[in-house]
């Protein structure tokens with residue numbers, strides 16, 4: 001009989017990541033409930049829940065955020081926590097957490113109007129990267145090379161007018177040869193990392209970047225584990241730039257994809273995730 | 283002979299589709315004929331539908 005530790009996995013579609021996680025639970029003979037976020041009904045009057053620990057694997061950020069808050073308020077331990085999801089879902093909150101913890105990050109400036117954003121861009125010097133505070137997979141990033149481009153894109157964003165475009169998150173452009181590091185931290189420990197190399201400066205593998213193995217070292221371990229602590233993350237992926245001056249943490253992701261990183265790193269990432277969840281449940 | 287316990291059709295191109303062993307509800311599979319992404323909505327009997335667009339993915 002499989003062991004019942006009160007574990008549940010919250011997700012919607014079963015992508016290869018979730019499938020591998022389910023298989024890892026089964027291989028360890030540990031039961032888990034599946035919670036499909038498309039079927040969830042949160043009853044705010046219900047204060048006790050039939051799980052002790054929930055591994056969150058949602059695709060949809062706001063569903064994850066609200067459900068995690070609901071669980072955490074009801075003493076259900078979630079991996080990751082609501083706080084982590086909240087911080088990592090917002091690039092600005094992530095940068096604030098990292099800078100507060102003294103972790104090296106690229107220079108970032110935030111402004112709220114097109115006028116102040118232009119001043120901020122000129123202060124940083126070209127090129128800069130303009131990011132939406134909320135967003136994923138390298139979408140809606142703009143690299144701005146000169147003042148003409150800055151004015152055009154700020155005008156464009158003002159016209160779009162939505163909330164996410166009224167916070168201008170401006171980052172110095174790090175020339176890392178179209179390459180960055182994605183590092184996987186599970187239970188506070190760096191377990192593996194890949195280089196993502198692209199033909200384009202946006203290196204995300206979801207956009208066709210090529211992956212190769214990173215040999216782990218103490219500096220990388222220290223910065224990645226510190227970044228995970230800064231966002232209170234149980235299981236997070238840290239995006240890191242390698243520069244002549246050392247590593248810089250760019251972003252932290254809380255529901256990471258890893259299907260393309262297992263063979264490259266030689267690390268059983270889903271196995272490590274599941275072992276950690278079981279350890280937390282035990 | 284096709285096995286009715288695993289054999290079904292792609293709802294988009296009507297191509298023959300054999301559910302792989304260990305498939306589960308909610309799983310995403312690619313149709314070998316048309317390449318579209320399909321979601322398993324029932325394992326026994328096997329049923330598929332076109333996978334929904336991933337609505338928001340801001341956590342990644």
Ligand SMILES: [Zn+2]
Nearest residue numbers: 292295313316
């Ligand atoms: Zn098809």
